[in-house]
Amino acid sequence: MAASAGLASLAALFSAGEAGSRPPDAVAVGLLVAAAGALLMRRPRPRIALFGTVGLTLVYLALDYPGGPELPVLMVAFYSIAAAGQRWETVLVVVLFGGGGAVHRAVVERESFLEITVTVALLVLAFLLGDSVSTRRRLRAEVRERLRAAAVEKELEARTRVSGERMRIARELHDVLAHTITTMTVHAGAAADLMDHQPEQARRSLATLRASGRDAMAEVRATIAVLRSGDEEPTRRSAPGLARLDDLVQGVRQAGLPVDLEVRGERRELPAAVELTVYRIVQEALTNVIRHAGASRAAVCVSVAPAAVEVTVEDDGTGRVEASDPGAGLLGLAERVRALSGDLSAENRPGGGFRVSATLPLPEGTR
Template structure:
């Protein structure tokens, strides 16, 4: 028995509503027409012409979604013709009401209101001239009140449909914007991670090749640095690609990137031949996570640029927290990145995007004492911002 129910359900779902609604009202109209003489004996009997008009209205509804105004005008003309010929009033009016609702819902409101107004005036004229004078006007006025309520309901439904469409469009736009922001974030992460580790591996590989015969011990240390850098690179790449796949297989065991790993970043750069000094005047453990990550990546990318482009031998990293902001400054004694048109290379653009994403700023240019400077000012949002600004100093010096 259940397979019969499933067959009927699938059959019902396979029938398009553009055909189902006209077919239903066609059946209702024909049944009402065949029994009209018993309920309205004074009206003109429904003959072949009357049946043709009853059939024509539902047939026009088949194309109501493709041509709402034309179908409304056609159904209204059929209805007025039917009433003008003296046939009994009944379900023949329904196709016009369906066409009116379709026109309003599709936004053809002016055509709908003009056609409805013309139909009402023509109907009153037909009632006075053809269908018994003013005797039935009281009932027609009641029907007009019902028609006004029907139009109001159609307008409410149209407004509700528009709100739902706008909400769906807003949700889609929000999802699209969030996806774009996530892609940009992942692109920045990949750029910073690859730039730092790959450049470090490249430098150490060159050192190992150059010293493998003359100083095997130094070459061995360079290879060990390559191993550590490649391991870190694989770990961070795996974490980032896991976000792309949308999975978290297990909680991360390695520390997440942040200013707490500044010592390790300094050691990596010194292993590549860049002496880095640091001065930290903030409690990095109290930093908001987004600010901590952005500050670390800015320092990482700035030092990578120093190694790759500046030709510098030393760099100084200063981190200070005051007045609700975190200030990160990276100075070097080199020539700075190569001149490029516009705002600089991808690294500088990525650092600026990280800063502006948090409502901060990033500037770069010649340092006051010579060399090149990258400076970021990041607002400390959320809990922990006030605590960081009040923390005492913690300084450390790393020598090459």
């Protein structure tokens, strides 16, 4: 572009015939060539290219060489500085150079209004063209940046979804297996102790053990089916709820721990996620009682109110020694409860034992 502008300026110089001006000579050629050479800096240093071209052009005009041949190099300089995004510098130079030059040519050189208008219009047109190119470049860069940010966000979202799904699978399998395996271990130990002296009682323990294994397999299959389907909301057919609390408590009683179950309030259909969370809270709390508490009795209370469901599981055992370590089961329960905008607390009771309680708000449509 610099070479083309220089050749155009030289061609205009030797074809110009302005009356009263100095004839073209080596100095005029050198100034125009130097002005075109300054354009070689238009990409790395657009300001230097602009000021160099304008300065050499002013020297050319001050020496009274024919006007007009300087326009090609000036137009390229104005276009380049505007295309580089230096809008205000270009506006300032166009106003000062173009305005000052127009006044000088009108007052001193007595040029026609049409010639002055055409010259200024060409310079302004070069600026507008360069500014348009700069705007398109900024838009393209912004679009590329948005696409890049969208790709990064999509990747982070996919990673978060995968991590959440892993946590969900781990939580479901823990809740399903921990209680059943604990109960089966208790029954297996009881059967081993009673095999010689009370074989009938041992056989009953083994039968309960086998039934627990079948129930565990059925629940694992149902849980895997829900996980494979990808449904966040569990279905009533596959997920346990309030209706199965009696069976859950009965299994714990058969394992040797007396449990009192009380369900208060109206027995109505609740959201499946709420019923599943209530079931898991009772299941995990009773599992911990069997495994850790050394309790002689436990009590479960589920209160169904119009606006929320409250769950409380208490025992008379030794309580929790390391309260700062809630364990994977309680952490999973806390995640379930938070997902339903509820509150969960697990703490030692003042009079001994341990208490797990939760409040699960109900959606407006179910109140």
